[in-house]
Amino acid sequence: MRFTIKSKKILSAFMALSMVTASTAAAGTGIASKIIPTNTLSASAAVWGNWQYTVLNDGTCKITKYNGREQTVIPPIAINGHTVSAFGNGAFEGNSFIRSVSIPKGVSSLPSYTFRNCSNLRTVTLPPSLDRIGSFSFENDSNLETVSGSLNIHYVEQGAFRNSGLKKFIIQYPNTSGLHWLGQYAFQNCWRLSQVELLGTWNMGKEAFSGCNALYDITATYDTMADGFRVSSFKGANNLATVNGRTIWSTKAGRAYILQEWRPYVIPNEARLRQDNVKMYMDYYNY
Numbered sequence: 640m641r642f643t644i645k646s647k648k649i650l651s652a653f654m655a656l657s658m659v660t661a662s663t664a665a666a667g668t669g670i671a672s673k674i675i676p677t678n679t680l681s682a683s684a685a686v687w688g689n690w691q692y693t694v695l696n697d698g699t700c701k702i703t704k705y706n707g708r709e710q711t712v713i714p715p716i717a718i719n720g721h722t723v724s725a726f727g728n729g730a731f732e733g734n735s736f737i738r739s740v741s742i743p744k745g746v747s748s749l750p751s752y753t754f755r756n757c758s759n760l761r762t763v764t765l766p767p768s769l770d771r772i773g774s775f776s777f778e779n780d781s782n783l784e785t786v787s788g789s790l791n792i793h794y795v796e797q798g799a800f801r802n803s804g805l806k807k808f809i810i811q812y813p814n815t816s817g818l819h820w821l822g823q824y825a826f827q828n829c830w831r832l833s834q835v836e837l838l839g840t841w842n843m844g845k846e847a848f849s850g851c852n853a854l855y856d857i858t859a860t861y862d863t864m865a866d867g868f869r870v871s872s873f874k875g876a877n878n879l880a881t882v883n884g885r886t887i888w889s890t891k892a893g894r895a896y897i898l899q900e901w902r903p904y905v906i907p908n909e910a911r912l913r914q915d916n917v918k919m920y921m922d923y924y925n926y
Contacts, residue, residue, distance in 0.1 A: 699725070704727070713743075730750075762786075774797045778800070805829050826851060843866045849872070885898070
């Protein structure tokens with residue numbers, strides 16, 4: 640094959656262009672990276688308003704940090720076309736501005752430390768999709784009053800509400816199927832907690848309600864309570880008086896006695912309950 644002078648000139652020009660292109664690419668981050676915002680190239684660096692986020696493999700995104708100062712916070716349902724499906728550990732941790740927050744539907748879990756040390760947080764609304772409240776999610780939230788919503792919680796993990804100001808823990812119309820888990824120290828030292836409803840069967844962790852001095856009434860199955868008695872879930876909750884609206888102890892012929900339906904659950908744990916100083920048992924023994 641013979642090359643004409645014209646074809647040789649074309650080939651030389653093409654080779655020169657290739658060399659220029661290669662040298663440009665090697666010279667730095669490249670022209671394209673200066674034109675296209677980095678958050679479209681690297682999900683880990685993405686920022687949208689007050690929200691930092693990452694895009695997950697399934698095309699949804701996880702909010703990793705909230706940097707705003709609003710008192711009422713409603714996280715976005717989607718960011719740049721990516722549905723918000725999760726939060727990262729400590730996404731709101733230490734934010735002293737938030738007073739109320741509504742978790743978007745579709746989120747199934749609050750990971751560890753999500754709202755820890757949010758000193759002014761008062762109310763939280765959970766979506767029906769939420770299944771898990773992670774470890775220390777609301778720890779030290781001294782002004783927290785109510786957590787409402789969610790029909791599907793099965794896990795409240797270790798220290799989730801420890802040292803918080805939560806007043807009631809009641810999940811309306813919950814999913815009672817399957818086994819539910821309440822982690823150790825989940826509500827420890829919630830000094831304003833007065834009423835709890837744990838419908839369904841719960842496996843209670845060690846000292847889950849220890850130090851809850853205002854706790855007066857709890858609604859739970861007998862098996863759930865027996866499990867709690869066994870692991871000192873109510874240690875020092877010495878104002879607990881009624882379960883399912885009834886006192887365990889009562890009076891008969893002027894003397895205290897344990898209601899018959901409670902005896903199989905109380906008797907095996909009597910020594911521990913006396914040691915834990917739960918009021919209804921102390922009343923029984925000190926009548």
